[in-house]
Amino acid sequence: MAIYFISQGRDEIPRWREAFSDARMISPREVGARMVRGDGVWVMDDTQDWPTLVAELQRRGAAVGVMSYSPSAAEAFRALENGARAYVHALSPPELLRQAQLVILNQGIWVPPELMARVVGGTFRALGGLDQAQPQAEELQALTERERAVTQAVLEGQSNKEVARTLGITERTVKAHLGAVFSKLGVRDRMQLVLRLAGQHTAIADPGQ
Amino acid sequence: MAIYFISQGRDEIPRWREAFSDARMISPREVGARMVRGDGVWVMDDTQDWPTLVAELQRRGAAVGVMSYSPSAAEAFRALENGARAYVHALSPPELLRQAQLVILNQGIWVPPELMARVVGGTFRALGGLDQAQPQAEELQALTERERAVTQAVLEGQSNKEVARTLGITERTVKAHLGAVFSKLGVRDRMQLVLRLAGQHTAIADPGQ
DNA sequence: AAACCCACTGTACCGAAGGGCAGTCCGCGA
DNA sequence: TCGCGGACTGCCCTTCGGTACAGTGGGTTT
Numbered sequence: 001m002a003i004y005f006i007s008q009g010r011d012e013i014p015r016w017r018e019a020f021s022d023a024r025m026i027s028p029r030e031v032g033a034r035m036v037r038g039d040g041v042w043v044m045d046d047t048q049d050w051p052t053l054v055a056e057l058q059r060r061g062a063a064v065g066v067m068s069y070s071p072s073a074a075e076a077f078r079a080l081e082n083g084a085r086a087y088v089h090a091l092s093p094p095e096l097l098r099q100a101q102l103v104i105l106n107q108g109i110w111v112p113p114e115l116m117a118r119v120v121g122g123t124f125r126a127l128g129g130l131d132q133a134q135p136q137a138e139e140l141q142a143l144t145e146r147e148r149a150v151t152q153a154v155l156e157g158q159s160n161k162e163v164a165r166t167l168g169i170t171e172r173t174v175k176a177h178l179g180a181v182f183s184k185l186g187v188r189d190r191m192q193l194v195l196r197l198a199g200q201h202t203a204i205a206d207p208g209q
Numbered sequence: 210m211a212i213y214f215i216s217q218g219r220d221e222i223p224r225w226r227e228a229f230s231d232a233r234m235i236s237p238r239e240v241g242a243r244m245v246r247g248d249g250v251w252v253m254d255d256t257q258d259w260p261t262l263v264a265e266l267q268r269r270g271a272a273v274g275v276m277s278y279s280p281s282a283a284e285a286f287r288a289l290e291n292g293a294r295a296y297v298h299a300l301s302p303p304e305l306l307r308q309a310q311l312v313i314l315n316q317g318i319w320v321p322p323e324l325m326a327r328v329v330g331g332t333f334r335a336l337g338g339l340d341q342a343q344p345q346a347e348e349l350q351a352l353t354e355r356e357r358a359v360t361q362a363v364l365e366g367q368s369n370k371e372v373a374r375t376l377g378i379t380e381r382t383v384k385a386h387l388g389a390v391f392s393k394l395g396v397r398d399r400m401q402l403v404l405r406l407a408g409q410h411t412a413i414a415d416p417g418q
Numbered sequence: 419a420a421a422c423c424c425a426c427t428g429t430a431c432c433g434a435a436g437g438g439c440a441g442t443c444c445g446c447g448a
Numbered sequence: 449t450c451g452c453g454g455a456c457t458g459c460c461c462t463t464c465g466g467t468a469c470a471g472t473g474g475g476t477t478t
Contacts, residue, residue: 103317106308110317146455157404160435173456175436180454182436189436189464192366194403355425369465382426384466391466398434398466 003101004031006053007044016042016067019094020101028053037061040105044068044090045075051082058083063104076111086110142184150177154190155197212310213240215262216253225251225276228303229310237262246270249314253277253299254284260291267292272313278405285320295319300405351393359386363399364406 003023005016016023026034028047035041041057043050045068057064065086066079076087085104088097089112100110143151153163160178164171178190187193212232214225225232229251235243237256244250250266252259254277266273274295275288285296294313297306298321309319352360355376362372369387373380387399396402 099315100317103312103315106312106317106319108309108312108315108317108319110315144454157400159400169455170457171434172458176456178435179437188366189368191363191368191399191403194400195364195366353424378425379427380464381428385426387465388467 001038001040001105002035003040003042004035005042005044006031006047008046008048015091015094016097019097031057032060035060035062038105039063040065040101042067043084045079051078054079054084055082058085063107065100065104065110071112080109080111088112143181147177147181147184150174151181151193151197154178155194210247210249210314211244212249212251213244214251214253215240215256217255217257224300224303225306228306240266241269244269244271247314248272249274249310251276252293254288260287263288263293264291267294272316274309274313274319280321289318289320297321352390356386356390356393359383360390360402360406363387364403 003020004026005020005023006026006028023042031041031053035057038061040063042065043054043057045066047053050066054064054066064084065088066075066084067088067090068075069090071087071089079087085108086100088100088110092100103110149167150163153166158166160171160174163174167174181193182188185193185196187196212229213235214229214232215235215237232251240250240262244266247270249272251274252263252266254275256262259275263273263275273293274297275284275293276297276299277284278299280296280298288296294317295309297309297319301309312319358376359372362375367375369380369383372383376383390396390402391398394402394405396405
């Protein structure tokens with residue numbers, strides 16, 4: 001596993017040399033031939049067309065980090081969107097650089113604390129992180145109280161017999177409720193029910209076990 | 210630096226114990242008094258009011274990760290919004306858990322590859338470099354080719370008869386494969402199978418060809 | 419050649435799941 | 449008062465799901 005550093009500027013950064021003593025300076029053209037899956041590559045943002053380069057390296061399995069002398073949230077976004085896993089100030093202390101290096105080599109994302117909130121907050125919502133969560137909750141509104149309770153139990157993997165016992169009713173009644181749920185939600189059986197509502201159980205009122 | 214684990218469920222996860230042998234199970238009330246700045250805390254999403262707990266722990270300087278049996282983009286978002294630095298499947302292989310642990314202790318963010326794109330934005334081009342990091346793929350690698358195919362179909366809600374038709378085999382054979390899957394993954398029936406692998410079927414769709 | 423894994427199939431059994439038909443109780447609105 | 453919907457139940461039936469027992473055939477390893 002090798003570490004590479006790419007920059008348009010001819011001089012390397014002392015901090016960086018101090019942080020990664022075994023790393024190698026390399027040109028944007030060379031890196032394509034040298035690097036292998038799992039390598040770490042740090043790209044300075046003064047590099048020609050760095051977003052494209054980052055995307056390419058990432059696609060080929062490298063853990064890519066972007067460095068900048070003048071960090072900005074906008075540029076951090078561009079870096080991350082192109083597959084970079086880290087975005088740091090080029091003059092960060094060596095310990096911090098090593099830390100970021102460690103993180104990205106382990107499939108993590110590293111951004112400066114002050115940008116953290118915007119990275120996790122902004123994009124996610126913009127992309128609709130909550131996409132189909134609402135529709136499902138609405139679907140459940142069509143169910144009666146009892147039907148929801150039965151559905152909840154089924155979503156926990158309980159059999160009809162178990163549901164009957166936990167709700168204090170007969171297995172036949174459980175089947176009756178479930179039948180209503182199936183037709184209301186337009187599913188065939190309990191399998192398709194859990195498939196449709198999987199991961200959504202937190203949205204249903206929790207009976208408290 | 211200590212590692213804590215918080216869950217409402219009475220049983221701890223073998224995977225987790227295997228990953229962090231020196232970690233300690235702790236209750237939501239105890240953790241406030243015990244933990245100090247820099248500690249790592251893993252919170253299961255079955256914990257009462259976990260988002261608030263996560264926010265509080267994060268505010269006090271802990272590296273917090275959230276675990277779930279049924280990961281979803283929406284829940285990952287909630288976790289990160291509340292200050293968690295990792296969001297992982299509770300049944301992830303130990304190496305992966307240790308990896309995530311390492312990342313969050315170094316101020317990084319760790320999310321499953323399939324959620325990465327949504328956290329970071331843009332299209333999912335992270336696939337190439339991350340294929341070996343998929344937790345569920347790990348889980349399924351113990352299965353044979355045919356067993357995976359059957360599992361895939363079942364995870365789409367197909368009945369045994371339908372699976373048989375789509376794979377061009379007898380229903381009896383489907384049952385045979387499925388039985389093997391059950392025993393290998395330690396589940397009782399298809400219900401448990403779906404509950405365990407739901408939400409990840411997209412990830413196991415392609416390794417076929 | 420023997421041992422083994424994988425894919426595949428049949429017969430048979432039993433419990434789970436789903437649903438039709440019928441009926442009871444209760445509360446609520448017209 | 450009647451009608452209606454929700455919750456609840458019994459009986460009965462069919463299909464589905466899971467498994468035990470019992471193989472066959474192909475491929476690889478020892």
